[in-house]
Amino acid sequence: MLVSDPRKVGVEEEFHLIDRKTRRLTTRAPELLARLPDDVYVDELQQCVVEVNSGVYADLDGLRSDLERHRTVLIDAAEGLGIGVAAAGSMPLALPAEMHVTGTQRYRRMLADYQMLAREQLICGTQVHVDLPDRDEAVQVAHRVAPHMPVLLALSASSPFRSDGADTGYASARTLLWLRWPSTGPAAPVSSAAEYSALIDDLVASGVISDPGMAYFDVRPSVKLPTLELRVCDSCPRLDTVILVAALFRALVEREVEGLRAGTKGVEVVPTLTRAALWRAARSGLEGDLVDVRFPQARPASDLVGDFVNSLRPQLEQTGDWDTVVELSAEASAHGSSAARQRHALARRGRLTDVVDLLLAETAGRTEHLPEVEAPPAPPQTGPTSIGARRTRRYWSARLWDRGDTADMTWTESTELDEKKLIEWRRDLHAHPELSFEERRTTGIVRNHLVGLGLEPVMLPGGTGLWCDLGPETGECVALRADLDALPVAETTGLPFESTVPGVSHACGHDAHTTMLMGAASVLVRHPPATRVRLIFQPAEETTPGGSVDTIAAGALDGVAKIFALHCDPHLEVGKLATRTGPITSSNDSVTVRLWSAGGHTARPHLTGDLIHAAAVLVTGLASVLDRRVDARTATVLTWGKVAAGQVANSVPESGELVGTLRSASRETWALLEPLVTDAICHLLAPYNVRYELSYRQGVPPVVNDPDCTADLREAIESVVGFDHLGEAHQSSGGEDFAWYLEKVPGAMARLGVWDGTGTPQELHQPGFNLDERAMVHGVRTLVALTRLEDESE
Ligand SMILES: [Zn+2]
Incomplete structure (x- = not known):
C-alpha cells in the first residue's frame, strides 16, 4: 500500500575538481563557484572540492532528476575552465604542494587546529538527509540504524587509492581518514535531544571542535535541518548508487521510527562491534565478506545486501521504491563497487590517469570511458604464421578433447x-x-x-x-x-x-x-x-x-x-x-636510498645539503653509471618506483627516500651489481653534503x-x-x-x-x-x- 506522504529525502554530494590536462586535483573551486548559484554549490574545507545540495523530494525520480541537473550544470561550468568533475571517495593523482585550504575563517581555523587531518582531507562523501523533525526520535533512531551502516558504506565504497596513487588495499580508504577526526564514529552515546545538545555543547566548550557542525558522527540529527543525516558513504560516481543508498536509508529510518513508536527493540549491537563491521566494509567493499552483526559472523557482501534490501521490503513498497531498489541493488552487485572498477581500470594499462578518466566518465553518466589497450607483443612462435596459428589452435582444441588421438x-x-x-x-x-x-x-x-x-x-x-x-x-x-x-591481488575475472x-x-x-x-x-x-x-x-x-x-x-x-x-x-x-x-627470467634486486640533510631555506642551499638536488643526481646519475659500466646486452635496467621528499616551495627537506628495482638478464652481471651500485652512489653523492643509507636487497638471480x-x-x-x-x-x-x-x-x-x-x-x-x-x-x-x-x- 502506498503511503500518501512519504518522508522527504535530500542529498549532499561532494565532488573533486580535476585539471583535465594533468588529471591531478586542482584547487580552482573559488573560480568555479563564482560562476554558479551559491544556494546549491558551496565550498568545502579543501579548495579542490565543491559540494552540491539537492532539493528535498518525496519521490526518487524527483531526487534523481534534481541531482542529474546539478551534476550537469556543474560539469558544464567546469568544462569551460578546463576542469573535470569526479565523484569518488578519493582521487589517485594529487600533489600535496598544490593543495590549499579554503580561505574562510572557519576553514583556516580548522587547518590551524587539526593540521595534518585538514591538509590530508582530500576526500569526498555523500550525505543523505531524511525528514525526521522530532529531535528526540532522531537521536534514538540514529542508534537503531547504526548496525546497518556497513552495508551502506560497502555499496558506496569508492576510495581505493591514496592521493599519491598508492593502492591502500581498502575499498574505502576515506573511511579510515575520517575516523582520525576527534568527533567521528558511531552515533552519539545519548538518548534524548536534550542530552545530545548538552554533549555537543560540551564538545564545543572543550575546545576540541569549534562548532556543532563538526560533530561528524556516522548518523546524526542534522545541525541546520529537521532531518536525520547519513554520513558514512563515499561520494559515488554513478548516480544509481546515490539513489539506491538514499532509498535504502529512507526505508531504514521509516522502519526504525515505526519500531520506536511501537516500543519494539531494534537490533542491539555494541558500538565496538559496529565499528569493527564498518572497518570490514571499508576494507572489503562489495568484493569480500561483510560482518553480519546480528550473530555476528562474516558473510559475503552480496548476501548481506540482499538480506538488507529484503528486510526493508514493506517500507520500500509503501513508498513505491521496491522495484527500483531491487533493480539498482542487482546492478550494484553486477557492477561491483567503484573501488573494484577503479582497480580494474588501472590494471588494464597500469595508468592512474585511466582511473581518473573512468571516474570523470561515470560522474557525467557516460559509459564509454576506457581507451583500447594497445595490442600486446606478439607471442614468440616458431612455424605457423598468425592465421596458421589460429587454425592450429582449433586443431589442438579438438585433439585435446579427442581422447582417441593419444596413440603416441x-x-x-x-x-x-x-x-x-x-x-x-x-x-x-x-x-x-x-x-x-x-x-x-x-x-x-x-x-x-x-x-x-x-x-x-x-x-x-x-x-x-x-x-x-x-x-x-x-x-x-x-x-x-x-x-x-x-597473490595479494583482488580478482576481477567474475568467474x-x-x-x-x-x-x-x-x-x-x-x-x-x-x-x-x-x-x-x-x-x-x-x-x-x-x-x-x-x-x-x-x-x-x-x-x-x-x-x-x-x-x-x-x-x-x-x-x-x-x-x-x-x-x-x-x-x-x-x-x-x-x-x-x-x-x-631476470634477476630482481631492490635498491632503497634514504637521504638526510640539515634542511634550511631554499634561498641558501650552499649553507646546507640540497637534498632534492642530490636525489635528482641519483635518479639520473645511477642509471647513467650502470649504462656505461654494464654491457648493454645484459638488459640491466634500473627503474625508480618511488621518489619522495619535501613539502613546500621554500624549504630544503631534511629527509627523502628513493626506492627502485634493478633487474638483469645476466647471471654474471647480477653478481657484480651490488658492489657497483654501492660504489656509484657513494661517489655520486659525495659533493652534496647529504648523509645517506643504502639498503640493497638481492632478490633472485635469473x-x-x-x-x-x-x-x-x-x-x-x-x-x-x-x-x-x-x-x-x-x-x-x-x-x-x-x-x-x-x-x-x-x-x-x-x-x-x-x-x-x-x-x-x-x-x-x-x-x-x-x-x-x-x-x-x-x-x-x-x-x-x-x-x-x-x-x-x-
Ligand atoms: Zn608465478
Missing part, C-alpha cells in the same frame, strides 16, 4: 588423465587462494591426494609445502617443481569459481601448477617411472628471495640430479610450450636453463605437442625463485601456453588474469614425459 602416448590413456578431475582440483584451489607461507589448506589438499595414492609425502618444517618421491629407490632423481601460493578470499587470488596461475603436478603424481603412480622422481610442491614463490630457499634448506634437493618446472604464459596460445637455453636439461625439456615437449608447437621462449624481465634450485643443480623451465586465443591476453599478476584450463593436460603430459626420457632412449 602409451603411458597416459584416458582413464589415467582425467581432465575433468584436473579442472575440478584447479577450480577448488582457485576459489581458495592462500598467500605465501600461508598455504595450509592447499598443502593439506596436496598431501591428502599423495597419501591417497599410497605415497609418503615429506612436509616442510614451516608447515606449508611438501615433497614426495616415487619410482625405484636407487639412483639420483629427476625433480619436478610446482609452487602453491597466490563462477572466483576467489572467495578478499584481496587474494591466483593471478599467477600457481593453482594450475599445483594441479598439474598432482595430475602427474596420479599418472606416475599408475605407470611407475624407471628412474626415481621427486615431486616438489614449494610454498611462497611470490616472496623475496622466495620459498625455494627454505625448500632447499629443508633438503628437497638432496639426491636430485636435475629439476624441471613449467610456468603459465598468457601470451602463448594453449597447445604450445616454449623454452630457451640460458637465462629465461633462471638460467642448463643446455642439456633444456634439450631434455624440448624432447619432452615435442613428444607431447609436436615440434610445431614447441616455441623459442624470450627472456622475461620478471623474477622467479626457481633460480635458486638452478644455483644448486642443473635444470630448466618452460612456459606453458594458457591463452585461449581470443581477446587481449591478461598479464600475470593482473586482477583479471585467467587461463585456458585445457593447457593443464599438456602440462601434466610434459611433466610425465620428463620422467620417461631415459627409458624411451633405450
Whole structure:
C-alpha cells in the first residue's frame, strides 16, 4: 500500500575538481563557484572540492532528476575552465604542494587546529538527509540504524587509492581518514535531544571542535535541518548508487521510527562491534565478506545486501521504491563497487590517469570511458604464421578433447588423465587462494591426494609445502617443481569459481601448477617411472628471495640430479610450450636510498645539503653509471618506483627516500651489481653534503636453463605437442625463485601456453588474469614425459 506522504529525502554530494590536462586535483573551486548559484554549490574545507545540495523530494525520480541537473550544470561550468568533475571517495593523482585550504575563517581555523587531518582531507562523501523533525526520535533512531551502516558504506565504497596513487588495499580508504577526526564514529552515546545538545555543547566548550557542525558522527540529527543525516558513504560516481543508498536509508529510518513508536527493540549491537563491521566494509567493499552483526559472523557482501534490501521490503513498497531498489541493488552487485572498477581500470594499462578518466566518465553518466589497450607483443612462435596459428589452435582444441588421438602416448590413456578431475582440483584451489607461507589448506589438499595414492609425502618444517618421491629407490632423481601460493591481488575475472578470499587470488596461475603436478603424481603412480622422481610442491614463490630457499634448506634437493618446472604464459596460445637455453627470467634486486640533510631555506642551499638536488643526481646519475659500466646486452635496467621528499616551495627537506628495482638478464652481471651500485652512489653523492643509507636487497638471480636439461625439456615437449608447437621462449624481465634450485643443480623451465586465443591476453599478476584450463593436460603430459626420457632412449 502506498503511503500518501512519504518522508522527504535530500542529498549532499561532494565532488573533486580535476585539471583535465594533468588529471591531478586542482584547487580552482573559488573560480568555479563564482560562476554558479551559491544556494546549491558551496565550498568545502579543501579548495579542490565543491559540494552540491539537492532539493528535498518525496519521490526518487524527483531526487534523481534534481541531482542529474546539478551534476550537469556543474560539469558544464567546469568544462569551460578546463576542469573535470569526479565523484569518488578519493582521487589517485594529487600533489600535496598544490593543495590549499579554503580561505574562510572557519576553514583556516580548522587547518590551524587539526593540521595534518585538514591538509590530508582530500576526500569526498555523500550525505543523505531524511525528514525526521522530532529531535528526540532522531537521536534514538540514529542508534537503531547504526548496525546497518556497513552495508551502506560497502555499496558506496569508492576510495581505493591514496592521493599519491598508492593502492591502500581498502575499498574505502576515506573511511579510515575520517575516523582520525576527534568527533567521528558511531552515533552519539545519548538518548534524548536534550542530552545530545548538552554533549555537543560540551564538545564545543572543550575546545576540541569549534562548532556543532563538526560533530561528524556516522548518523546524526542534522545541525541546520529537521532531518536525520547519513554520513558514512563515499561520494559515488554513478548516480544509481546515490539513489539506491538514499532509498535504502529512507526505508531504514521509516522502519526504525515505526519500531520506536511501537516500543519494539531494534537490533542491539555494541558500538565496538559496529565499528569493527564498518572497518570490514571499508576494507572489503562489495568484493569480500561483510560482518553480519546480528550473530555476528562474516558473510559475503552480496548476501548481506540482499538480506538488507529484503528486510526493508514493506517500507520500500509503501513508498513505491521496491522495484527500483531491487533493480539498482542487482546492478550494484553486477557492477561491483567503484573501488573494484577503479582497480580494474588501472590494471588494464597500469595508468592512474585511466582511473581518473573512468571516474570523470561515470560522474557525467557516460559509459564509454576506457581507451583500447594497445595490442600486446606478439607471442614468440616458431612455424605457423598468425592465421596458421589460429587454425592450429582449433586443431589442438579438438585433439585435446579427442581422447582417441593419444596413440603416441602409451603411458597416459584416458582413464589415467582425467581432465575433468584436473579442472575440478584447479577450480577448488582457485576459489581458495592462500598467500605465501600461508598455504595450509592447499598443502593439506596436496598431501591428502599423495597419501591417497599410497605415497609418503615429506612436509616442510614451516608447515606449508611438501615433497614426495616415487619410482625405484636407487639412483639420483629427476625433480619436478610446482609452487602453491597466490597473490595479494583482488580478482576481477567474475568467474563462477572466483576467489572467495578478499584481496587474494591466483593471478599467477600457481593453482594450475599445483594441479598439474598432482595430475602427474596420479599418472606416475599408475605407470611407475624407471628412474626415481621427486615431486616438489614449494610454498611462497611470490616472496623475496622466495620459498625455494627454505625448500632447499629443508633438503628437497638432496639426491636430485636435475629439476624441471613449467610456468603459465598468457601470451602463448594453449597447445604450445616454449623454452630457451640460458637465462629465461631476470634477476630482481631492490635498491632503497634514504637521504638526510640539515634542511634550511631554499634561498641558501650552499649553507646546507640540497637534498632534492642530490636525489635528482641519483635518479639520473645511477642509471647513467650502470649504462656505461654494464654491457648493454645484459638488459640491466634500473627503474625508480618511488621518489619522495619535501613539502613546500621554500624549504630544503631534511629527509627523502628513493626506492627502485634493478633487474638483469645476466647471471654474471647480477653478481657484480651490488658492489657497483654501492660504489656509484657513494661517489655520486659525495659533493652534496647529504648523509645517506643504502639498503640493497638481492632478490633472485635469473633462471638460467642448463643446455642439456633444456634439450631434455624440448624432447619432452615435442613428444607431447609436436615440434610445431614447441616455441623459442624470450627472456622475461620478471623474477622467479626457481633460480635458486638452478644455483644448486642443473635444470630448466618452460612456459606453458594458457591463452585461449581470443581477446587481449591478461598479464600475470593482473586482477583479471585467467587461463585456458585445457593447457593443464599438456602440462601434466610434459611433466610425465620428463620422467620417461631415459627409458624411451633405450
Ligand atoms: Zn608465478
